[in-house]
Amino acid sequence: AEFGGLALAREPPLGGGVYLEHLLSAVPGVRVCVSAAGVKNLCWEERSGQSGPPLSDQMAQFSREVVDLVRVQPGCRLLLSKFIPAYHHHFGRQCRVADYGFTKLADLLEALPHSVHVVGSGPARMIFLTHRVQFNIADYGVCFLEDMLEELPENSIDVSCTEGSPDLQLGLPTRVQTLAERAKTAHFALEVVDLLRQAPRCRVPFSKFIPSYHHYFARQCRVSEFGFVKLIDLLEAVSHVIEMRDELGEKFICLTLREHLRVCASHVLAMLEACPDRRLRVADFLSVYVRQYGSALNLADLGVESVPQLVAKMPTVAELWRDDAGESWVRLADRTDVKNCAYKCLLLLRDCSTGSMPLEDFLRAYRTPLNLDWVQRELSDILTVTDDPLSPGRKCVTLRPLVLFARDLSSLLQANQGRISFSQLEPDYQRYFGVPLRPSNYGYPSLASLISAVSFVCQTRGRNQRATVLLCSDFEARLAYQTAYSTEPLLSHEELLQELSRDQLRPVPSASCDLANELSPTSLSAVYQPQQPFQQPQPLHQQAQNPHAGHPSAAALLGSFISPPQTMRATELPDPRLSGGVCGSG
Numbered sequence: 001a002e003f004g005g006l007a008l009a010r011e012p013p014l015g016g017g018v019y020l021e022h023l024l025s026a027v028p029g030v031r032v033c034v035s036a037a038g039v040k041n042l043c044w045e046e047r048s049g050q051s052g053p054p055l056s057d058q059m060a061q062f063s064r065e066v067v068d069l070v071r072v073q074p075g076c077r078l079l080l081s082k083f084i085p086a087y088h089h090h091f092g093r094q095c096r097v098a099d100y101g102f103t104k105l106a107d108l109l110e111a112l113p114h115s116v117h118v119v120g121s122g123p124a125r126m127i128f129l130t131h132r133v134q135f136n137i138a139d140y141g142v143c144f145l146e147d148m149l150e151e152l153p154e155n156s157i158d159v160s161c162t163e164g165s166p167d168l169q170l171g172l173p174t175r176v177q178t179l180a181e182r183a184k185t186a187h188f189a190l191e192v193v194d195l196l197r198q199a200p201r202c203r204v205p206f207s208k209f210i211p212s213y214h215h216y217f218a219r220q221c222r223v224s225e226f227g228f229v230k231l232i233d234l235l236e237a238v239s240h241v242i243e244m245r246d247e248l249g250e251k252f253i254c255l256t257l258r259e260h261l262r263v264c265a266s267h268v269l270a271m272l273e274a275c276p277d278r279r280l281r282v283a284d285f286l287s288v289y290v291r292q293y294g295s296a297l298n299l300a301d302l303g304v305e306s307v308p309q310l311v312a313k314m315p316t317v318a319e320l321w322r323d324d325a326g327e328s329w330v331r332l333a334d335r336t337d338v339k340n341c342a343y344k345c346l347l348l349l350r351d352c353s354t355g356s357m358p359l360e361d362f363l364r365a366y367r368t369p370l371n372l373d374w375v376q377r378e379l380s381d382i383l384t385v386t387d388d389p390l391s392p393g394r395k396c397v398t399l400r401p402l403v404l405f406a407r408d409l410s411s412l413l414q415a416n417q418g419r420i421s422f423s424q425l426e427p428d429y430q431r432y433f434g435v436p437l438r439p440s441n442y443g444y445p446s447l448a449s450l451i452s453a454v455s456f457v458c459q460t461r462g463r464n465q466r467a468t469v470l471l472c473s474d475f476e477a478r479l480a481y482q483t484a485y486s487t488e489p490l491l492s493h494e495e496l497l498q499e500l501s502r503d504q505l506r507p508v509p510s511a512s513c514d515l516a517n518e519l520s521p522t523s524l525s526a527v528y529q530p531q532q533p534f535q536q537p538q539p540l541h542q543q544a545q546n547p548h549a550g551h552p553s554a555a556a557l558l559g560s561f562i563s564p565p566q567t568m569r570a571t572e573l574p575d576p577r578l579s580g581g582v583c584g585s586g
Contacts, residue, residue, distance in 0.1 A: 059100060062108075063115045065091065070116060070129050080106065080118060080125040174233075181227035183445035188226060189238040190449055191217065196242065196255050197263045200295035203254035206244070218463075257303055258499055261489035264302060265314040267293060269485055272318060272332045279321065279331035282307050303495065316486045338378050339484035345375075345383060345397075346476040350407055355399035358388060362397045381483055402442050405450075406457040406475060408433065413458060413471035422451075422460065422467040456482055 069090050070078050078086060083105060087095040095105075102108040109118050109127060117128045135148055145168065149159060158171045177185065195216050196202045204212050209231070213221040221231075228234045235242060241259050245252045255263065271292055272278050280288060285307045289297045304310045311318045311330055321329045348365050349355055363370060376385055382403050388396040399407075412432050413420060420428055426447065429437040439450040451460060457475035460467045472478060491499065 059111065062100060063112045066109070066112060066127075067115050067129065070127055076129050078127045079123075080109075080127055081123060083109075083127060175227060177227040181225070183440075185226050185234070185237050186445040187449055188234070189241050190452075192235075192238060192253075193241050193255065193259055196253070201254075201298050201301055202260050202263055203245070203252045203301075206251040206253055209253055254301075256499070257495060258489060258491065261302060261313055261491075262487045264297070264310070265317045265487035265489060268311075268314060268330075269317050269332075269487065272330070277331075279329045282320070282328040282330055285330055303492075313489045313491070314487070315490055316484070316488065333485070335484035339480050341370075341375070342379055342382060342483045343476055343480035345379060346399075346403070346480060349383065349397065349399050350476065355404045355407070356396050357398075358391070359385065359395040359397055379483060381486070382479065402453065403479070405442055406454045406479070409454060410457050410471065410475055413469065418471040420469050422447075422462075422469055425451075425469055 065087075069083075069087060070076055072090070073086075084095055097103065097105050097108050100108055100111075102111070106118055106125070109116055113130070115130060117130060118125055119128055120126050149157070155173060158173050160169045160171070161167075162169060191213075195213060196204065198216070199212070210221055223229065223231050223234050226234050226237070228237070232244075235244070235253065241256055243254055243256050245254050254260070267289070271288060272280060274292070275288075286297055299305060299307075299310060302310060302313070304313065307330065308320055308328070311320055315333065316335065317333055318330050319333045321331045323329065344366065348362065349357060357365075372385060375383075381400070383397055383399050385395055385397055388394040408429075412429060415432065416428065426437050437447070439445065439447050442450055442453075444450040444453060451458065451469065456478035457472055459470050459472060461470060462468055
């Protein structure tokens with residue numbers, strides 16, 4: 001019985017020639033087996049991978065209760081003499097052994113060989129969980145982790161080895177997302193940022209995320225649509241913009257430090273624009289913030305301890321200034337030179353059919369000496385200085401593809417009295433330029449996210465497919481202002497390392513989905529690279545009929561993916577010079 005079987009002696013026939021083994025073979029749940037030494041043994045039948053007698057419903061319930069009780073004990077072990085009081089304390093009722101057809105507790109527990117073992121003798125007898133029930137290897141008779149893993153069902157866990165290391169890596173099996181699901185996940189990252197930036201302290205409790213999403217977007221957040229089973233898995237897929245924090249036992253979904261600082265910088269920009277002389281006393285900074293945005297600014301969430309430290313993290317938005325009386329102020333940063341240079345460069349390159357100009361011609365047309373290193377550093381969101389593909393050894397200045405798209409969209413809206421239905425934007429774009437509009441070519445998963453990225457050239461009124469796209473006046477000035485007052489924060493070395501480690505922990509995309517990494521620190525979403533970048537030339541008969549044929553579209557010119565500039569809502573551009581209204585809005 002100690003090894004799961006009872007040796008049968010060679011007894012003489014009983015009761016008129018009936019052997020004992022024949023008699024016992026008629027008992028349900030047992031069988032007679034022969035060992036390698038030829039000894040006959042009486043054993044339990046194995047059912048569903050477990051060795052033991054068939055359990056009744058009452059015994060099965062008791063087995064589950066015993067496992068639950070022993071699991072909560074220190075070391076998953078319990079003295080046999082303390083089982084009855086522990087059972088009473090845990091379940092609030094007495095354990096009557098007679099109810100299960102036994103007279104002794106030890107006999108009752110030994111009837112559960114697939115759940116618990118009773119080891120020892122006398123008052124030191126202990127109740128242990130079997131290794132099939134628990135995973136504490138040292139306490140329950142298994143020496144190696146591999147032995148435990150062999151007991152698990154197939155495909156329930158992923159086991160891998162690190163090259164050059166004997167350690168095993170365990171992980172849950174994950175299903176590879178489809179390209180459509182990855183596009184939805186990238187758009188979900190934009191939605192989460194939009195949702196959290198409206199919440200106090202840019203965070204919501206984990207338990208309230210689903211209702212908050214439903215209330216804000218007027219639709220349900222169905223995790224299965226993104227290729228996940230649990231919400232926590234979906235949130236981990238967008239860990240480049242959000243993180244989980246535990247405070248006082250409650251779990252919160254928060255923006256990452258970089259994203260939180262971007263939101264704060266946009267708030268500070270709007271707040272300073274509304275102040276007289278575009279400045280504010282340091283002593284009044286936090287109180288004015290509460291009055292304008294309805295919630296207090298928690299400096300600890302932003303990794304700082306004072307307002308001057310916060311201002312130092314947004315050098316392109318605000319700066320500290322001390323007046324003659326010695327009083328400290330926060331004032332709008334002087335970015336006039338960047339804004340004027342960006343505006344002039346946009347005007348020069350806007351009229352070029354390809355959005356590109358040889359560097360010598362560009363410097364000649366600019367008429368003012370330019371520091372190219374300064375231009376590439378300050379205006380990297382709107383243009384690049386690269387080698388000229390048509391003239392080896394020469395360089396050219398080229399607008400970013402997203403800026404070219406904004407130029408094309410402005411031309412299309414002007415040809416339609418400054419407004420187009422959102423549902424008609426794609427067919428009208430293809431009819432006007434002769435090429436399809438593909439948001440993935442610009443690094444955005446959907447048309448809605450692409451339009452929101454060019455809020456400096458257009459605005460939307462309404463929701464979903466019934467929305468209307470309206471043209472904004474003088475988009476070059478708006479884009480120049482947005483470029484000058486970038487909300488990209490200045491992070492410390494430790495904060496940059498933390499951001500880098502978070503990016504390295506992001507899920508690796510499948511090789512079947514040709515996805516690109518995030519190419520710019522100012523991009524809010526996981527950026528997608530098209531599977532086949534569109535380079536279809538315009539047919540000759542369309543060039544003859546299309547009045548815009550001499551002005552190729554950005555989609556036709558896009559030969560390689562370049563990161564989009566930082567997105568900002570039109571309401572976050574409070575410069576009075578740029579508030580000329582929306583064309584066609586009446």
